[in-house]
Amino acid sequence: ASLSSTPNKAVFLSVDPVQETIELRSQHSTNIASLPALIPNDSPTFCVFRYDHVFEGAQTSSIVFIYSCPVSSPIKLKMLHSTVKA
Numbered sequence: 001a002s003l004s005s006t007p008n009k010a011v012f013l014s015v016d017p018v019q020e021t022i023e024l025r026s027q028h029s030t031n032i033a034s035l036p037a038l039i040p041n042d043s044p045t046f047c048v049f050r051y052d053h054v055f056e057g058a059q060t061s062s063i064v065f066i067y068s069c070p071v072s073s074p075i076k077l078k079m080l081h082s083t084v085k086a
Contacts, residue, residue, distance in 0.1 A: 007031055010038060013046040015080040022046075022084060044069040044081035 007029040014025045025045060028038055032051060039047060047066040054060065069078055 008050045008052055010035060010047055010049045012038070012040070013048070014043065015077070015084055017076055017080060020080065039066070039068050041070050041072075043073050044077050046081070 008031060009027065010030050011027045012025040013022050015021070016023045025040075026038075030038060032053075035047075035049060039045060045068045047064075047068065049064045049066060051062045051064050052059070053062070055062075067081070069081060
């Protein structure tokens with residue numbers, strides 16, 4: 001199988017606005033090409049993605065952190081997520 005079709009793990013997290021805790025939203029086995037379709041477009045989300053790929057001729061596994069904050073998200077969620085992303 002090509003590296004672009006190899007499934008990797010994507011874990012999605014979000015902030016619970018009531019408890020103000022970071023919660024597991026979902027997790028998926030996916031590849032890099034399918035990852036954008038899994039990122040929610042209705043609320044801020046953190047994604048931790050294990051990306052197996054070839055870099056400078058060597059097989060590499062990178063951990064990628066993605067912070068997504070759609071413009072249409074409620075202000076409170078935008079503020080909560082932006083303060084905890086670090």
